[in-house]
Amino acid sequence: MDESESWRVVESEAEYETGWYTGGYDRVVQPNGTEKEYYWADLPDAVVVLALDGEDVVFVEQYRPVIREHCLELVAGIVENGEDYEAAARRELREETGYVADDVTLLQEVACTTGVLRHDRGIVVAEGLTEGERDLDDNEFIEVTRVPAADALETVREGRANDATLEGVLLAAADGLI
Secondary structure (H helix, E strand, O other): OHHHHHEEEEEEEEHHHHHHEOOOOOOOEEEOOEEEEEEEEEOOEEEEEEEEEOOEEEEEEEOOOOOEEEEOOEEEOOOOOOOOOOHHHHHHHHHHOEEEEEEEEEEEEOOOOOOOOEEEEEEEEEEEEEOOOOOOOOOOOOEEEEEEEEOOOOHHHHHHOOOHHHHHHHHHHOOOOO
């Protein structure tokens, strides 16, 4: 098979839209010449915020109905139209915690669950926090929690950590930020 034919998309079908994501499949030509349907969900980009306040990391606790558990998480949310990861981080941090950051820095952009998702995530560090007013969405019931930075990795590994929180804490630890 010609190299240019390998992985060629011969059909792409969006089968459903939820308002939150679109799901469908691509039929592709595999390297051996056979065709296969690869299913996907297309989600908007998201941001995860590792907020540092002095010697503490700012987390949020919230109930996640999908897994029916309370989770300790880093601030996170969807990147809205016209925003970059840094702008989304500032907005999400203020909305969920009330904190306003002087400085935000993109640590890493990652492609998530690439076997099924079309979804990128930016991990952002926020520093120089000032308290302000929260602006929670109607479906957000969030408690703000602070954890000493030295204990952040152990804390998220002890509990029910989601992938985004673990990624953010691990990257910050690897970069010597916590």
